[in-house]
Amino acid sequence: MSASDLQALLRFLSQDAKVPLASAMGKVKQLQTANLDTPEKISKAKPNDIKSIFEDEKVAKQILAAAKRVTKKRATGGEDTTTSSPAKKRKKDGPLLFSDPDASPADIEAxxxxxxxxxxxxxxxxxxxxxxxxxxxxxxxxxxxxxxxxxxxxxxxxxxxxxxxxxxxxxxxxxxxxxxxxxxxxxxxxxxxxxxxxxxxxxxxxxxxxxxxxxxxxxxxxxxxxxxxxxxxxxxxxxxxxxxxxxxxxxxxxxxxxxxxxxxxxxxxxxxxxxxxxxxxxxxxxxxxxxxxxxxxxxxxxxxxxxxxxxxxxxxxxxxxxxxxxxxxxxxxxxxxxxxxxxxxxxxxxxxxxxxxxxxxxxxxxxxxxxxxxxxxx
Known part of the structure; x- marks a missing residue:
């Protein structure tokens, strides 16, 4: 997985699926092993496949719903929060993530x-x-x-x-x-x-x-x-x-x-x-x-x-x-x-x-x- 793919996955989990960043980080390797390293792949997974990684049924449903929502937005040309600009992300989702390669320290602190x-x-x-x-x-x-x-x-x-x-x-x-x-x-x-x-x-x-x-x-x-x-x-x-x-x-x-x-x-x-x-x-x-x-x-x-x-x-x-x-x-x-x-x-x-x-x-x-x-x- 490239650095940009890793960052996109972390942004999806922490911003769209609302999983704490520390928890998201700890699950990346398991998601890669299960071939669930993009929102599109996750959207096609069964709830139990996600639950086996995140263990909590509520969190698994939350992630699956977010993946389907993001995938649908991409298919219809809607805004993709994993690739939108820092300014748009801040307005929509609040603080910028340190994993965002386009965000400067000054932007993040602000x-x-x-x-x-x-x-x-x-x-x-x-x-x-x-x-x-x-x-x-x-x-x-x-x-x-x-x-x-x-x-x-x-x-x-x-x-x-x-x-x-x-x-x-x-x-x-x-x-x-x-x-x-x-x-x-x-x-x-x-x-x-x-x-x-x-x-x-x-x-x-x-x-x-x-x-x-x-x-x-x-x-x-x-x-x-x-x-x-x-x-x-x-x-x-x-x-x-x-x-x-x-x-x-x-x-x-x-x-x-x-x-x-x-x-x-x-x-x-x-x-x-x-x-x-x-x-x-x-x-x-x-x-x-x-x-x-x-x-x-x-x-x-x-x-x-x-x-x-x-x-x-x-x-x-x-x-x-x-x-x-x-x-x-x-x-x-x-x-x-x-x-x-x-x-x-x-x-x-x-x-x-x-x-x-x-x-x-x-x-x-x-x-x-x-x-x-x-x-x-x-």
């Missing part, structure tokens, strides 16, 4: 931009969100990294924040008895790879050598990305490794090499990562308005209206977190900001039932409580 907000402080204080704990922790860590690892591009900070959530969620699930066995980290997966510490947790990383991104690019809220100390040695951009995905694949050979397709990773490039697209999508859909705060209009809200409201809520949350961290950034070192983050999060996280019963539970989060953590002006 496509990952998060919602911004220009709400007044009073508007922020009146905002009450409804969510569960993991996405709120993700938003806290993502904002922290803007100040503690300012040399990292947006894509890396999203990946690292998601990697942190993966590590803590797995540990929590094991401690509550929701999952059995040992974590991939405990079993030695990722041993030898570099480590970064985020709020006391070790996250295994992959260095993205050669990934050149525009350091004065804008991100949410119109703020410039902070720069590291001049004269200090900066780390290259990083990916957070997805060790649980690596454990499931059971062998490095089951995942195709990413190479330049994933942002200039040199060396061990066949390791699954936490993708920035997944972290971004998770936050975009996680923050609803608290039921008590919703305005009753007598009309059922459309899906588009719900999506737009969640995006506005995320923008306000990131604005409130940015205000919090900026208030302390001049008084605390990056290391101290890192140490305080978990305590700040615990003080405002949703209240849920104790133990396994509260796993995934939702409740309210008041942005006023986040703003109350600010450093007092002196």
């Amino acid at each position: 496509s990952l931009a998060l919602p911004s907000s220009s709400a007044t402080e009073e508007e922020l204080k009146e905002t009450v969100l409804f969510t569960n704990r993991a996405p709120l922790a993700l938003a806290f860590v993502f904002t922290l990294l803007k100040f503690s690892m300012p040399e990292q591009p947006l894509s890396s900070r999203l990946s690292l924040a998601q990697g942190y959530i993966g590590v803590t969620s797995k540990a929590r699930a094991l401690s509550l008895g929701i999952e059995k066995g040992r974590s991939a980290e405990e079993e030695g997966f990722g041993e030898g790879q570099p480590v970064v510490r985020i709020t006391g947790k070790e996250v295994r990383v992959l260095r993205r050598w050669g990934y050149e991104w525009k350091k004065d690019s804008k991100e949410h809220g119109g703020d410039e990305v902070a720069k590291g100390d001049e004269g200090g040695e900066e780390q290259p951009p990083l990916w957070a490794l997805d060790l649980e995905a690596l454990k499931k694949s059971n062998t490095l050979d089951s995942a195709p090499a990413l190479g330049r397709a994933s942002g200039g990773d040199g060396g061990l490039t066949n390791l699954p990562i936490h993708t920035p697209q997944a972290a971004r999508a998770y936050m975009l859909k996680a923050f609803d308005t608290a039921p008590s705060e919703q305005v009753e209009t007598g009309k059922k809200r459309s899906g588009a209206a719900k999506v737009a409201e969640k995006e506005r809520n995320l923008g306000k949350l990131l604005q409130a977190l940015d205000i919090l961290y900026r208030s302390w950034a001049t008084a605390l070192s990056p290391e101290d900001l890192d140490k305080r983050t978990w305590g700040w999060y615990v003080r405002v996280r949703p209240a849920v039932a104790e133990g396994a019963q509260g796993w995934g539970g939702k409740n309210t989060v008041k942005l006023a409580d986040i703003l109350a953590l600010r450093r007092e002006a002196t």
Whole structure:
């Protein structure tokens, strides 16, 4: 399979079939062996043939339906999302993929931009969100990294924040008895790879050598990305490794090499990562308005209206977190900001039932409580 064919297959699986990129990567060799390496071939397959590779019946049906849809579009001259231009893909499907050979780092970073907000402080204080704990922790860590690892591009900070959530969620699930066995980290997966510490947790990383991104690019809220100390040695951009995905694949050979397709990773490039697209999508859909705060209009809200409201809520949350961290950034070192983050999060996280019963539970989060953590002006 040529590099362009591999990229087309990964784009089909991740964009059209909505399979997480890390999972898609781990199935490429099996699809090749089964002669199911194009949407046309997959569209003619039997559901059980796909299920034998992806194991989940729902995912298999999802992939088969996407293959038939894409094949039909090609036959009728419709738009083919696997070959359309980066601009068209961004408008239709959101963030660009690092496997897109036509996408520049600047294009990719721009496509990952998060919602911004220009709400007044009073508007922020009146905002009450409804969510569960993991996405709120993700938003806290993502904002922290803007100040503690300012040399990292947006894509890396999203990946690292998601990697942190993966590590803590797995540990929590094991401690509550929701999952059995040992974590991939405990079993030695990722041993030898570099480590970064985020709020006391070790996250295994992959260095993205050669990934050149525009350091004065804008991100949410119109703020410039902070720069590291001049004269200090900066780390290259990083990916957070997805060790649980690596454990499931059971062998490095089951995942195709990413190479330049994933942002200039040199060396061990066949390791699954936490993708920035997944972290971004998770936050975009996680923050609803608290039921008590919703305005009753007598009309059922459309899906588009719900999506737009969640995006506005995320923008306000990131604005409130940015205000919090900026208030302390001049008084605390990056290391101290890192140490305080978990305590700040615990003080405002949703209240849920104790133990396994509260796993995934939702409740309210008041942005006023986040703003109350600010450093007092002196």
